[in-house]
Amino acid sequence: MQIPQQMYRRWGKRAFDILCASAALTVLAPAFAILAIAVRVTIGAPALFRQIRGGLDQEPFVILKFRSMTEDRDEAGEILPDAARLSRLGRFLRSTSLDELPELLNVLRGEMSLVGPRPLLTRYQPWYTPEEMQRFSVLPGITGLAQINGRNSLNWEERFQYDVQYAQNYSLLLDLKILFNTVGKVLRREDVHVDTSLTLRSLDEERRAKQQLFSVGGNSVR
DSSP: OOOOHHHIIIIIHHHHHHHHHHHHHHHTHHHHHHHHHHHHHHTOSOSEEEEEEEOGGGOEEEEEEEOOBOOOBOTTSOBOOHHHHBOHHHHHHHHHTGGGTTHHHHHHTTSOEEESSOOOBGGGGGGOOTTGGGGGGSOOEEEOTTTTTTGGGSOHHHHHHHHHHHHHHOOHHHHHHHHHHHHHHHHHTTTOOSSGGGTOOOHHHHHHHHHHHHHHHHHHHO
């Protein structure tokens, strides 16, 4: 019997998240421990990377990931660029999406869902359009509609279109479809750019530049 969409949205999605995340953490506990030790030995402590992201209704929360970068600095003591600090293990973790395994803990804590728009930096909050703000009407996810339709190869506008589409139409069947396709994408390592800073400009920088360009263009017209 198909679960009615409203029933799934009210309590079914949360129950599904808890059941699946608990089962995954139980099965993957040995891998979790091995990866944590490997990260600590090769990259350093702590094994987990913590960063504040925007969640449901833009409420901030601390996302958990396995660390993929060192804290290496130059001779002046300045932190090196991301590409220079990305370790060999870190590249492997990112290319296989294993760095996101600790996010299952965020799911159990109710800060994330298995499926939803990816949680982004809180400094991006002033730069969303009113339509894009709809992405915050649902919990952020480990994977989402954008991730199975291009992932890191998408630009910001394309990502947000998929996020809004998901927020407006999510259901059990859609979540199952996204999870199934995500497994295939991960196994084939499709649409993965290990260092996203080389392929996608940060949202605030991109939109600030467009705003300035528009302002200059407007002034030249006047």
